[in-house]
Amino acid sequence: MHDVIVAGAGPVGLFIANELALSGCSVLVLERDQDPHPPLKELPLGLRGLNAGSAETFYRRGLLEAAMKASGADPQRVGADPEAVEAPDPRELSHFAGMTLDVADIDTAGLPFRLPSPAMEGFMTSLDAVTTVLTERASALGVEIIRGAPVTAVSQDDSSVAVTADGQRHRARYLVGCDGGRSAVRRLAGFDFVGTDPLFTGYVAQVAFADPGQLPMGFNLTESGMFLRTPLEGHLGMMDFDGGTFDRSKPLTREHLQTVLRRVSGTDVSLDEVHLASSFTDRAMQATTYRNGRVLLAGDAAHIHSPLGGQGLNLGIGDAMNLGWKLAATLHGTAPEGLLDTYTGERHPIGAAILDWSRAQVATMDPGPNAPALRRLVHDLMRTTDGTTHVYRRTSGLFHHYDLGDSSPLVGRSAPDFRFEDGTRLGELLQAGLGVALDFTDDRILRGAAQKWQGRIRYAAGSVRNSPGLAALLVRPDGVVAWGSERPSGLAEFEAAAARWFGAADE
Known part of the structure; x- marks a missing residue:
């Protein structure tokens, strides 16, 4: 019996499989299609855009260079100057309902704190390029992939899930459905899928x-x-x-x-x-929950919408990064109570917002006697500094926020790519798939506390370039800041945050 069965060998399914395998879980991927390189995934029909948030995610798992190479992307265009101290101004901006905007109109001073990193911009790619890179990583990590195996039956009990595919019965402790907008897993496991009907x-x-x-x-x-x-x-x-x-x-x-x-x-x-x-x-639908017992959904299996703005692949990659470490911790028995349920709690609102973003674009483009007036109004609003900045924040993938119950500016957001004086970057520390405790003080106040979560949290200490005045940070494996302190005496707060996200400390 495997730890997890993943239905679907697309980018989302493979990314989740890699996250689980990175943590030592045994993973079986069942893919409906026999051909790993179907023409629809290759250029030109397989053309997709990875936004800056997805580029950052690939960077944090050591996959950015391979993804850019497979996509023909220019590393100098995607990343910042290696010696830069401050984040460069954005160079790319998505459209809204076909309306192109001037990247120079973005109010960078109003954006959350960022630091330069190898992943500052998105880039164009193809589904084939992304799946090829992720398949190679899956093979290196020992993930088993069976192709030509569509899922036809799903059942679960208190301890496992049974999956029938291509006449064969497989069992695992959990099942993750990443099998697309017409997901068999979603249907067979009884998820509700609700939303709006199409206009085009x-x-x-x-x-x-x-x-x-x-x-x-x-x-x-x-x-x-x-x-x-x-x-x-x-x-x-x-x-x-x-x-x-x-x-x-x-x-x-x-x-x-x-x-x-x-x-x-x-x-x-x-x-x-x-x-x-x-x-x-442009049918826009979303599962009412992303978890039903031991079955979870991610990517298009959890939400579908029109491709306007190129948000679908990026939304799925975000699902995978959020779910992978939480499911792995649950399997290893180190997860605090309720950790797996935070997957729906955090990702469902992000998905709902992107579905609305898609609906708004469709409504703006819908032909009719009043459409030109609406488009002119939206166009005028989009061309303002506030409007352009809003579009950038909504589409770059860098500024999603999870409500973690802490009003600190960085908590619940993607962590800046802090760089220590020896050149080590936070993104590199995250490549092992563990949390990271960053101790910016000279007295190494968190060293002993962090060791209680050894194997779950990495510890790094030292001064960093262009720090925002923080004494310490705790960063989750998905790169989200879980806790931060401006005071060098926050041991109790650190331990509470570590227990909340990484379970009980080792004695």
Whole structure:
């Protein structure tokens, strides 16, 4: 019997599997598809964006360099100057409903405290590139992956979960469903999935245009919908506000795609060939809880929404980083009571906010007699300093906040990448998947206390560059600040915070 079965070998499932294996758990991944490199995951249809928050997550597990290399990203563009003392101004900014914004309008002084790190920006990638990097790490960590094994039955009792896939029965102490928007695990385990119905049918395709000059590059809003062209050869995206009525079980023919393209573009453009195509909608749904007994959900299995703004993959990576260490601690018997339930408590509000962000963009783009006036209003608001800064905070992935019951500015937020005088960075200390106690005082006040959680918390002491005036910090394995103190006499507070997140101290 394995410790955990993960259903789905996409980026989210593989990331969770790696988190668990990093902590010494035995993991079996069951993947529905036989082919590890399906064409829909490769460029151009597999094009995705990892935001700065996801880049930071890969950095904290030692995977950033490999992910950038697989994606063809420029490390100098993604990271800060290695010798920088202060965080550079943002260089990239997502759009809102196709409205591009000027990154120079971001009020950097109003952002939470940050420090320079190798991961300061997001970058474009593909699902294939990300899954390849994560699969290689999973293999190195001893994760077992079975492909061509769709989940067909799930049952659980007080001590384990039974999963049937491809006629074989497997058992584990926990099951994590990462099997996509049409998750079999979600359905079979009885999760409620609620939300809003679609307003459009979307299409992404690789085509050959007879007359590509009729369609400008970029994101083009029209009176009937939207079409998108990128520099990737033949890459086409469309949104047709048909109420989501297209029967997505039907094959996507050249004739149908051409008809939709002519309608939304207002041209008589022709398609010579359709090499590959897929459809989607803006249906926005979310599981009411991410845990049902010994079954948990993450990624698209837990929430679906339109791809506007490129938040889906990043939301799933955040789920994986939050869940992995908590489930591992539960399996090892070191987790404090209720730790696993904080997964839903912390990630469900983040998912709900992103679903609303998606809905707001769809509403802004929805054609109709009042739509132009609404778009002009939103456009004017977005172009203000406050509006631009708000979009950056909502889409960069760097500024999510968990309410941990502490009003300190850093607590509940992603920790700045503190750099010690010897060059060691916090991101490097987190690569082992443990918590980190940072002691910035000369008298090493936390050394003895931190040793009580040896194997769960790493201890690092010394002065750091550009400290915000703190004496000590406790950082969770997911990089979130769990406790901070400006006073060099916070031992009792540290021990209470450590017990809250890492369980009872060793004698």
